[in-house]
Amino acid sequence: DVKVTQSSRYLVKRTGEKVFLECVQDMDHENMFWYRQDPGLGLRLIYFSYDVKMKEKGDIPEGYSVSREKKERFSLILESASTNQTSMYLCASSLIYNEQFFGPGTRLTVL
Amino acid sequence: TQLLEQSPQFLSIQEGENLTVYCNSSSVFSSLQWYRQEPGEGPVLLVTVVTGGEVKKLKRLTFQFGDARKDSSLHITAAQPGDTGLYLCADSGNTGKLIFGQGTTLQVKP
Numbered sequence: 001d002v003k004v005t006q007s008s009r010y011l012v013k014r015t016g017e018k019v020f021l022e023c024v025q026d027m028d029h030e031n032m033f034w035y036r037q038d039p040g041l042g043l044r045l046i047y048f049s050y051d052v053k054m055k056e057k058g059d060i061p062e063g064y065s066v067s068r069e070k071k072e073r074f075s076l077i078l079e080s081a082s083t084n085q086t087s088m089y090l091c092a093s094s095l096i097y098n099e100q101f102f103g104p105g106t107r108l109t110v111l
Numbered sequence: 112t113q114l115l116e117q118s119p120q121f122l123s124i125q126e127g128e129n130l131t132v133y134c135n136s137s138s139v140f141s142s143l144q145w146y147r148q149e150p151g152e153g154p155v156l157l158v159t160v161v162t163g164g165e166v167k168k169l170k171r172l173t174f175q176f177g178d179a180r181k182d183s184s185l186h187i188t189a190a191q192p193g194d195t196g197l198y199l200c201a202d203s204g205n206t207g208k209l210i211f212g213q214g215t216t217l218q219v220k221p
Contacts, residue, residue: 042214092153100156104151104152104153105152105153107151
């Protein structure tokens with residue numbers, strides 16, 4: 001079974017802090033994705049990567065950056081956290097684009 | 112931009128009842144996936160449908176893809192409390208990125 005793990009289930013940070021969210025997958029998938037999920041807005045794609053050191057902006061990249069130094073690991077970085085970045089963050093990986101495997105999510109609260 | 116509309120938004124039923132939820136697209140689907148997300152967890156892929164008119168069954172769940180490939184339905188027979196969750200449809204579109212509907216929240220009461 002594909003396993004996608006995320007570093008934290010719950011995280012509380014203060015405005016202005018730098019925040020790192022880590023995602024690791026164990027199935028040698030090329031593609032990895034970061035989404036945020038908010039009530040009424042559904043899942044929105046922040047960034048994705050189709051290869052090591054490659055990244056592409058999704059629909060809402062502002063205020064975020066990513067890093068993919070190794071195939072199995074995809075990090076999401078909030079350079080200066082703001083309250084409007086309070087959300088559920090979901091990481092996913094896929095061998096082909098249309099079948100994604102998701103991690104359990106990180107619920108981030110920015111105070 | 113492709114839009115996926117799911118209905119109903121919310122559904123609360125008693126254990127043992129049947130239900131159907133729908134997913135409609137503003138344009139033809141490339142390939143359609145259905146996911147279920149339990150509270151506090153990430154979405155889990157249930158099925159992928161590609162061919163117009165296709166019907167797939169997964170235990171008590173029946174997935175149907177419209178002939179014109181612009182709509183899909185998910186039917187659950189004899190719902191159980193374990194079916195509770197958010198049901199999401201998604202399409203890969205022509206960009207390779209998944210586009211999600213807003214989802215249908217299902218609550219099955221014992």
